[in-house]
Amino acid sequence: xxxxxxxxxxxxxxxxxxxxxxxxxxxxxxxxxxxxxxxxxxxxxxxxxxxxxxxxxxxxxxxxxxxxxxxxxxxxxxxxxxxxxxxxxxxxxxxxxxxxxxxxxxxxxxxxxxxxxxxxxxxxxxxxxxxxxxxxxxxxxxxxxxxxxxxxxxxxxxxxxxxxxxxxxxxxxxxxxxxxxxxxxxxxxxxxxxxxxxxxxxxxxxxxxxxxxxxxxxxxxxxxxxxxxxxxxxxxxxxxxxxxxxxxxxxxxxxxxxxxxxxxxxxxxxxxxxxxxxxxxxxxxxxxxxxxxxxxxxxxxxxxxxxxxxxxxxxxxxxxxxxxxxxxxxxxxxxxxxxxxxxxxxxxxxxxxxxxxxxxxxxxxxxxxxxxxxxxxxxx
Amino acid sequence: xxxxxxxxxxxxxxxxxxxxxxxxxxxxxxxxxxxxxxxxxxxxxxxxxxxxxxxxxxxxxxxxxxxxxxxxxxxxxxxxxxxxxxxxxxxxxxxxxxxxxxxxxxxxxxxxxxxxxxxxxxxxxxxxxxxxxxxxxxxxxxxxxxxxxxxxxxxxxxxxxxxxxxxxxxxxxxxxxxxxxxxxxxxxxxxxxxxxxxxxxxxxxxxxxxxxxxxxxxxxxxxxxxxxxxxxxxxxxxxxxxxxxxxxxxxxxxxxxxxxxxxxxxxxx
Numbered sequence: 001x002x003x004x005x006x007x008x009x010x011x012x013x014x015x016x017x018x019x020x021x022x023x024x025x026x027x028x029x030x031x032x033x034x035x036x037x038x039x040x041x042x043x044x045x046x047x048x049x050x051x052x053x054x055x056x057x058x059x060x061x062x063x064x065x066x067x068x069x070x071x072x073x074x075x076x077x078x079x080x081x082x083x084x085x086x087x088x089x090x091x092x093x094x095x096x097x098x099x100x101x102x103x104x105x106x107x108x109x110x111x112x113x114x115x116x117x118x119x120x121x122x123x124x125x126x127x128x129x130x131x132x133x134x135x136x137x138x139x140x141x142x143x144x145x146x147x148x149x150x151x152x153x154x155x156x157x158x159x160x161x162x163x164x165x166x167x168x169x170x171x172x173x174x175x176x177x178x179x180x181x182x183x184x185x186x187x188x189x190x191x192x193x194x195x196x197x198x199x200x201x202x203x204x205x206x207x208x209x210x211x212x213x214x215x216x217x218x219x220x221x222x223x224x225x226x227x228x229x230x231x232x233x234x235x236x237x238x239x240x241x242x243x244x245x246x247x248x249x250x251x252x253x254x255x256x257x258x259x260x261x262x263x264x265x266x267x268x269x270x271x272x273x274x275x276x277x278x279x280x281x282x283x284x285x286x287x288x289x290x291x292x293x294x295x296x297x298x299x300x301x302x303x304x305x306x307x308x309x310x311x312x313x314x315x316x317x318x319x320x321x322x323x324x325x326x327x328x329x330x331x332x333x334x335x336x337x338x339x340x341x342x343x344x345x346x347x348x349x350x351x352x353x354x355x356x357x358x359x360x361x362x363x364x365x366x367x368x369x370x371x372x373x374x375x376x377x378x379x380x
Numbered sequence: 381x382x383x384x385x386x387x388x389x390x391x392x393x394x395x396x397x398x399x400x401x402x403x404x405x406x407x408x409x410x411x412x413x414x415x416x417x418x419x420x421x422x423x424x425x426x427x428x429x430x431x432x433x434x435x436x437x438x439x440x441x442x443x444x445x446x447x448x449x450x451x452x453x454x455x456x457x458x459x460x461x462x463x464x465x466x467x468x469x470x471x472x473x474x475x476x477x478x479x480x481x482x483x484x485x486x487x488x489x490x491x492x493x494x495x496x497x498x499x500x501x502x503x504x505x506x507x508x509x510x511x512x513x514x515x516x517x518x519x520x521x522x523x524x525x526x527x528x529x530x531x532x533x534x535x536x537x538x539x540x541x542x543x544x545x546x547x548x549x550x551x552x553x554x555x556x557x558x559x560x561x562x563x564x565x566x567x568x569x570x571x572x573x574x575x576x577x578x579x580x581x582x583x584x585x586x587x588x589x590x591x592x593x594x595x596x597x598x599x600x601x602x603x604x605x606x607x608x609x610x611x612x613x614x615x616x617x618x619x620x621x622x623x624x625x626x627x628x629x630x631x632x633x634x635x636x637x638x639x640x641x642x643x644x645x646x647x648x649x
Binding site for chain 1: 451453473474477478479480481482484486488492494495496497501505506508509510514537553
């Protein structure tokens with residue numbers, strides 16, 4: 001009877017394609033919007049995740065998320081290094097400065113100052129130039145998207161000069177970074193060099209990056225650092241989640257995306273549900289004939305579930321394929337969407353959601369079949 | 381000599397023929413909210429095996445309800461139904477489904493073929509439903525369709541077939557699992573006279589045997605000649621039973637309307 005169920009499904013091309021389209025659309029909406037949401041969350045913590053060398057981020061206890069800086073005194077580095085269990089601790093600066101290109105274009109950028117000696121927190125992937133060139137005077141490394149943002153359509157060229165807060169900076173390299181939450185160019189510099197680009201203040205240090213020593217868990221070391229220095233200390237994972245949590249709690253992003261995802265779910269359910277329901281209802285007489293002939297309710301239930309499963313899997317596959325293509329295409333062609341991707345967790349979640357829709361709809365529809373009086377077949 | 385008289389069994393055979401369908405004081409009421417609609421008002425009926433029995437009467441007289449009960453689709457409100465010795469009104473829903481699958485073949489007015497399936501697949505459905513592998517089921521269905529002159533149309537879908545051809549597929553579907561009882565609801569209503577006759581001829585030739593029976597609900601008096609006996613119904617009751625189109629057996633409330641040799645005596649036949 002499975003073969004018959006499939007032939008019934010495939011026999012009505014228009015409805016079959018309608019069902020596939022509905023489920024594909026729902027899958028696309030759910031997975032694409034959820035992935036963008038996840039991408040935005042990752043972006044909020046992108047600069048934390050990019051610093052792969054450090055186990056722990058130390059900061060002022062009043063800091064709530066990555067982009068909100070409450071500077072530490074310069075002595076903080078030495079105090080943190082003095083905590084037992086710390087293998088090394090280095091300064092890290094994060095600030096906003098205004099960049100001016102030689103053609104007069106102004107652009108707010110994110111400036112990251114790396115430890116002069118170790119360049120801890122440096123970009124992982126250089127596209128052009130050499131990381132060591134960062135040790136040259138007035139040198140900076142800019143991310144590719146930042147360059148394209150400031151000089152759209154121009155070819156990347158080393159040696160380009162910009163002004164950061166009216167001080168000269170030469171671009172000695174281009175790199176790839178996780179795009180920040182707000183699409184601004186990211187510029188790397190040595191810590192000492194970065195201090196020249198920002199207005200003088202009594203306290204400038206944003207974070208102390210720490211590596212835990214042998215046999216020391218980062219979590220325990222965080223407690224020790226806090227206890228001994230009074231600074232807040234988080235593992236990189238805790239700090240990333242704290243930043244994500246702040247964005248979730250303090251912005252309308254989750255609500256807006258939640259609404260979009262919910263709408264995708266509802267619209268997709270409505271399209272798929274209505275089409276499948278109509279498919280079942282319009283075949284009611286055929287099911288009635290099968291029941292009269294002696295096909296049991298259980299077997300008919302399995303037939304309908306099989307039909308639902310088939311359209312669910314095909315519709316989902318097409319939808320998730322389109323979502324993957326979207327991110328592949330958008331990532332290459334739209335700088336604002338670079339870094340967005342389709343996480344496997346979203347793909348799995350969308351599959352569960354779509355199958356839930358399909359099964360709920362089929363169970364709802366099949367109720368009509370199960371209660372249909374086989375005597376319906378005697379009515380002309 | 382009529383078609384029926386040519387093919388019906390002799391009186392001697394009738395005297396020993398088993399009863400195919402036996403209805404005793406069948407009532408059926410449909411309840412919709414507070415409204416109760418009586419459709420059958422105490423039907424007594426017997427049809428012997430080896431015969432083709434017709435149920436005739438005006439629309440709404442209860443013919444379809446009665447064959448639905450006989451086929452194990454509907455349950456009577458009261459009374460007893462026995463089909464080939466099996467008391468079916470007390471079967472559970474699952475048992476009735478199984479009973480229909482194994483013992484009943486259906487031919488519907490609108491054929492009710494599955495449009496997505498080919499002729500041979502449609503005809504094979506009862507065997508597939510009974511668990512026979514697809515290949516074997518379609519092979520058996522193909523053989524039967526060939527006997528019904530449909531050998532050249534096995535792979536065609538219903539929309540590619542004429543009404544008569546579709547009805548022959550429906551006949552094959554009703555007979556492929558060799559049911560004891562074949563129930564036909566207005567089998568010729570959508571067919572022209574010639575095609576209708578052909579379908580009935582095939583039905584008599586293939587479906588009838590001493591241990592089987594065919595019951596036909598019809599308005600079509602052009603095919604009455606195929607009946608071994610005709611039960612006239614009106615207002616939820618059997619009015620009389622006509623044997624071979626020659627003799628009427630008057631009905632009486634509460635009495636057994638039987639024309640079989642066993643109950644009614646050979647003088648009725």
